[in-house]
Amino acid sequence: MKNRFFWGSIISLIFGTAIYLLLRTSSLKVFGWLEIVNINFLNSDIRKFSIDYLEILPNWFLYSLPDGLWIFSYVCLMMYIWNFKINAHSFFWISIIPFIAIFSEFGQAIYLISGTFDFCDILFYILGFNIPFLLLFNNKHDKLLKIMSKNLKTIASIGAFAFFAFIAFGSSDDKEKTSNKEQITTENATESTNTISNEKKWTTVYSFSGNGLKKSPTFELTGNEARIKYSYKADGNVGMGMFAVYVVDEGEDIMKTGGFPEVMTQAENEESESTIQKSEGKYYLNINASGSWTVSIEELQ
Known part of the structure; x- marks a missing residue:
């Protein structure tokens, strides 16, 4: 079971990140970070190929699923770090990012936090948080090994928290969140025009x-x-x-x-x-x- 949770965390993290890199607006901060290390992902062939299919993808897939996948990835990783022991100390680290995500969404609804409230986001946050618990309790008969001390688990939890907070910040938009696919399509057309304009004549x-x-x-x-x-x-x-x-x-x-x-x-x-x-x-x-x-x-x- 331990390995399933670990690899589930890695795979869901990769999948959620791929949706952002391939299908989301170019104003995401992560694209600016990539340019610092000379990675121009916006003009990559794989992103241009993916955007061609943008219109057939539902909004929940583009805007809510990645958030749910990241919450799922975080919870699975925290459970793995805490050896699947649920107590007050471990539950704090397991739940902190999901709770922040859910309450920030409600903060957007009452205009305390910049962004656009989306009920579908909350649904995927809750699913991403609860599914690992359902999987854990379904396998509660498995024998769990104690592999780390409480202090090491706390340190690992802090590291995982910082990593996922970094991802969340990188996936934020320099502009207000929008579900308008035309914006991304227009950006792609502009990038293509710029590429053409840079061609020799x-x-x-x-x-x-x-x-x-x-x-x-x-x-x-x-x-x-x-x-x-x-x-x-x-x-x-x-x-x-x-x-x-x-x-x-x-x-x-x-x-x-x-x-x-x-x-x-x-x-x-x-x-x-x-x-x-x-x-x-x-x-x-x-x-x-x-x-x-x-x-x-x-x-x-």
Whole structure:
């Protein structure tokens, strides 16, 4: 029985915490604590995946069940610490957090404590407090071993109390408690928008227009992914043309060093794009054409 209570405490604590981390509003203090240690859980894939199912989950699952699970976890752990002996001293430590939780909920009802009163919260507090006692009395025939002195049990109880108080504080909201799922959904949409806004976009580095053979002024590339976008129209409507674009290192002359064009076509008209592979540095365009053209160099920035 002892092991069942211990592992029941651990599993219910993990489950309740998971609901908060995966499905609750980003204004919870615990998310700020995680950011201090460089854990950005709000933008994690598992949280985004979970929020997609937010609308099908009932409010009691999102807002009341975690509290009941934590109370259950606390009571089971305290019973384990006190070797399942119920007396005045052990009952004080077993019941202190459940009683604080229940009375704080009533305090919210009469506006003595900030927050929103919810009868469902009280129901889950009571269930979380009473179920371990029902399980204990159902197994009262089991022989219990004395493994800790009263002083050690008291010290362990203080530690468990502090730990669960810390969890309760971390799960509190910087804003007033709300059961509005739209708030969480909106936050998720905002996070997704911010992620999209941080993605790289194609940016025009240089644009050059003209007719026939021309060289451009120099421009700079940063070494990011780059491309040429161009449009070309041959003169004379003869059914064919000639258009070639060279991206040349500053200071070089393809008439002397030679080179391969990044774009070459003999079509009469063409509008397209082509990827170029260039390292960071300064370049210029050398255009050889039999008609009018516009060339733009873009980088992913």
